[in-house]
Amino acid sequence: MEHRHQHHDHAHDDAHAAKGPASWSTAATATLHCLTGCAIGEVLGMVIGTALGWGNLPTMVLAIVLAFFFGYALTLRGVLKAGLGFRAAVRVALAADTLSIAVMELVDNGVLALWPGAMDAHLADGLFWGALALALTLAFLLTTPVNRWMIGRGKGHAVVHQYH
Known part of the structure; x- marks a missing residue:
C-alpha cells in the first residue's frame, strides 16, 4: 500500500513554528511600525481637535481612534499588497496590532494626561511637542x-511577517 502525502499550505503553521525568543531588533522594528501609525493618528487628532476648539477629552478620544486607524491601515497596506483578501487582511491587522497599539496609546496618553500643562499646551508651544x-x-x-x-509566541507581528 502506497502512502500519499497531500501538499497543504503551511503558511499559518510556519508563523507558529517560529515560536521562541524573538530578537530585540525584530521587536523594535514591529514597535516602530506601530509607533508610526500611532504618531500620525495622535498628531492629526490633536491638530483637528485643537482647530475645532474641542476640549481635552474629545481631542484625546479622536487622537486614539485615529492612532488605531492609522496603525491598522499601515498593516493592511502591506498585507493587501502581498495578495491577501480584504477580510483576511483585516483579521491579520487586528491580530498583529491591537495589543501593541493599545499599550502604546495607554502609555502615550497617560504621560500626556499626567504631565502638568501638557494637555493645555497649544500646537505652537514647545511644551506640546516636547511632551509628545x-x-x-x-x-x-x-x-x-x-x-x-508576542512575536516569540507566534502572535502580533509574527502573523504579519509570513506575508512579507
Missing part, C-alpha cells in the same frame, strides 16, 4: 518588550 516626543519615546520603550513577547 517624550510620551511617544516612553511608549516605544515600554511597547517593545510587549511586541518581543
Whole structure:
C-alpha cells in the first residue's frame, strides 16, 4: 500500500513554528511600525481637535481612534499588497496590532494626561511637542518588550511577517 502525502499550505503553521525568543531588533522594528501609525493618528487628532476648539477629552478620544486607524491601515497596506483578501487582511491587522497599539496609546496618553500643562499646551508651544516626543519615546520603550513577547509566541507581528 502506497502512502500519499497531500501538499497543504503551511503558511499559518510556519508563523507558529517560529515560536521562541524573538530578537530585540525584530521587536523594535514591529514597535516602530506601530509607533508610526500611532504618531500620525495622535498628531492629526490633536491638530483637528485643537482647530475645532474641542476640549481635552474629545481631542484625546479622536487622537486614539485615529492612532488605531492609522496603525491598522499601515498593516493592511502591506498585507493587501502581498495578495491577501480584504477580510483576511483585516483579521491579520487586528491580530498583529491591537495589543501593541493599545499599550502604546495607554502609555502615550497617560504621560500626556499626567504631565502638568501638557494637555493645555497649544500646537505652537514647545511644551506640546516636547511632551509628545517624550510620551511617544516612553511608549516605544515600554511597547517593545510587549511586541518581543508576542512575536516569540507566534502572535502580533509574527502573523504579519509570513506575508512579507
